Amino acid sequence: MAAISREEVAHLARLSRLAVTEEELDTFAGQLDVILQAVAQVGKVAAADIPPTSHSVPLTNVLREDVETPCLTPEEALSGAPDVDQQRFRVPRILNEDLAS
């Protein structure tokens, strides 16, 4: 049985903000199915009472001194942006036109 359907892959692509093509959906559905069946092996390990590890470095609450240090100028920070307006990142409209007007 397939671990993941074509429809589920289409949903994942939407969640991932990837405008994938129909052809890609066919390819990815097959490939992700193979990968998911393989990685599902982790389920064979008896680990109910094992604590999870998110990270290997046992550091918590790493703080720095509250002192000013040099940082990027606005021009530097905006230097790689696709579109800039008055020292800001310009983005396409966020609300649809009915709401925006």
Added chain:
Amino acid sequence: MSDLTTKTAAEIAALVAGGETSAVEVTQAHLDRIAAVDDQVHAFLHVDTEGALAAARAVDERRAAGEPLGPLAGVPVAVKDVLATKGVPTTVGSKILEGWRPPYDATIVERLRAAGTVMLGKTNMDEFAMGSSTEYSAYGPTRNPWDLNRIPGGSGGGSSAALAAYEAPLAIGSDTGGSIRQPGAVTGTVGAKPTYGGTSRYGLVAFSSSLDTPGPCARTVLDAALLHEAIGGHDPRDSTSIPQPVPDVVAAAKLGATGDLTGVKLGIVTEFAGEGAEPGVLAVFREAVDALTKLGAEIVEVSCPHFTYALPAYYLIAPSECSSNLARFDGVRFGLRVGDDGSRSLEEVMSLTREAGFGPEVKRRIMLGTYALSSGYYDAYYGQAQKVRTLITRDFTAAFEQVDALISPTTPFVAFPIGARTSDPYQMYLADLFTIPTNLYGGPGISVPCGLSDGLPVGLQVMAPTMADDRMYRVAAALESAVGTFTPPAL
């Protein structure tokens, strides 16, 4: 080929310091070599000729003024395109960052400059460091100098191929699941993954933040140690940086080079010594184990039962972190933007930009991670993988109570032909079978060339406890003193 390009970093630094050659002469020799062979190898995505020569002149001027020079002053270095370099293009092997010139340097790049090394340029890599062959670079594959029809490993194939082709004596890589060690193994060069947190991630384009570890690549163990020392150590700009000094890796490499491993106890990982590796790799590995025994090491077998589950756990954890990290590539602050013609919403532009900017492997991993993190699947996939990570860490801890370091082949197979594994992504993932456990644990690992199988290089991996990076350098240098270094056929 100039004699200067076949020298080690340690030799070049001594020649520059002694005034027997200049940093400019050394740099020009490497730039000439790149011009001569890189159309065949394609190790570099960008060669910074002017920047390199300016940095070299600065070293020569400092020497002329009688100022002290560091141990790597005047030595050229190639930098994997995953690290931000101020004003120098940084693409991460992806179209989504094509043309981006970062406004700042990564900490490692800052330290390379401070050490007086000369950055030659940026090396090719699998897109966002996701891959084991450099075939997933959006800018075309790098070729293995040992056989131009074969892969140089990945994701840092460009860095390792540059070393093997004598285009650079030193290179920087980054290792999330083996991306320094596996290319090292298949190109006959040395690659070291430091302890996680031992080298700064500031300015390293993130793939999987709990695993990503930048580190040194070189043609000799001593050179790798010298580079490790220059780039390692605490960085307040990285909150996971370990606030301790770099272990004395250079002294350890020198000690190892004496060829005496008396009193050192090494464990062969049972799970990695039989199945999973091709016969030629296992045969060369066994000869290397014999060599280590002759050097005085005591060899025992150690079982690490959960290592079998490292690959599946990794391919849940790393894609999960990647799906989150790569959300920043949204066509707003840097890089590509597609479809912004006034008729489309932000979300549509974002989806079109990511569709056009990311290659297939990156898309697969983003979707895989999105799946593993979604409610309903989280506990069975991501949550379970994190528990397996704990068990793998416990395997390492128990093993290091019995032995000083663990050894295995670095990779299950030698360099495979270009195109052999791209149609089946999971077959590509198997290339990192032996390197991944170390990343999940967070300890250091090094690959050192140990022989040839059918004329292609095989690497031996040494894995050491967290912050005991010096131990792996000692063992690797000792093996190197016994088996020598390996030179590919002339290009």
